[in-house]
Amino acid sequence: MDTNIKISIITPSYNQGEFIERTIQSVLNQTYKNIEYIIVDGGSTDNTMEIVNCYRNRIDIVISEKDKGQSDAINKGFRLATGKLAGWINSDDILYPDCVEKIVELYRQHPDGSIYYHSFNEWIDKYGNTLKVYQHIIPDKEHLLKMNYDVIQPGSFYNTEMLCKVNYLDINNHFCMDLDLWLYLLDEGPIYCTKDFPRSGFRIHEGTKTSTYRLKFLTNIYRVLKKHHANRYYPTMRHIYYQFCKGIIKKILTGKQ
Numbered sequence: 122m123d124t125n126i127k128i129s130i131i132t133p134s135y136n137q138g139e140f141i142e143r144t145i146q147s148v149l150n151q152t153y154k155n156i157e158y159i160i161v162d163g164g165s166t167d168n169t170m171e172i173v174n175c176y177r178n179r180i181d182i183v184i185s186e187k188d189k190g191q192s193d194a195i196n197k198g199f200r201l202a203t204g205k206l207a208g209w210i211n212s213d214d215i216l217y218p219d220c221v222e223k224i225v226e227l228y229r230q231h232p233d234g235s236i237y238y239h240s241f242n243e244w245i246d247k248y249g250n251t252l253k254v255y256q257h258i259i260p261d262k263e264h265l266l267k268m269n270y271d272v273i274q275p276g277s278f279y280n281t282e283m284l285c286k287v288n289y290l291d292i293n294n295h296f297c298m299d300l301d302l303w304l305y306l307l308d309e310g311p312i313y314c315t316k317d318f319p320r321s322g323f324r325i326h327e328g329t330k331t332s333t334y335r336l337k338f339l340t341n342i343y344r345v346l347k348k349h350h351a352n353r354y355y356p357t358m359r360h361i362y363y364q365f366c367k368g369i370i371k372k373i374l375t376g377k378q
């Protein structure tokens with residue numbers, strides 16, 4: 122396979138020593154080799170940097186310094202990326218071996234896209250066991266605004282010129298920065314996906330932000346959709362209202378979100 126298309130991958134990290142080695146290995150073991158790998162650590166106080174340093178000669182750029190959160194860390198990587206496409210994989214998630222190879226094939230078929238992703242998503246537990254597999258086809262911006270706001274971020278990649286044009290991630294978004302980015306990028310170009318197998322693992326564990334801070338996550342989604350002019354009567358907005366009410370009742374009854 123012709124490998125003249127460079128792909129940039131960013132891993133933001135903070136105190137993920139339990140999982141980050143598996144993330145790093147999943148990037149380094151890709152079947153497609155023209156990859157620029159950038160790790161941006163927020164000044165971890167656990168063993169994260171000890172693990173990163175074991176692979177330092179195979180990682181293109183390593184940054185370890187305080188940042189303003191996950192979005193800020195990813196933006197540091199995006200601004201340094203020199204690939205035709207760029208994406209991020211969180212330090213507790215993994216890419217399966219042919220993830221990037223299939224994205225490059227998709228890009229060669231459709232070079233006008235703003236977003237390239239795998240429509241099948243796999244959730245895994247802290248040990249790597251499969252919890253759930255599902256498919257989500259996202260045809261356009263209207264679908265995200267009106268029908269289903271879920272995106273499949275692990276294994277997704279973005280046109281770097283368009284990333285620059287939309288000014289990367291909003292660092293004020295701490296939960297659904299990916300949704301906000303997708304909505305902006307879909308104003309710049311179409312979206313394309315593979316439709317056969319999962320090619321990334323989204324890890325569910327006690328520290329996962331979307332489960333630990335459920336009500337804050339829903340509030341962030343609501344604000345992002347409103348910013349992109351979603352109508353309160355859209356199914357997406359009604360779903361947020363419903364989930365938020367469920368969360369409030371659960372918090373009252375159990376003291377947990």
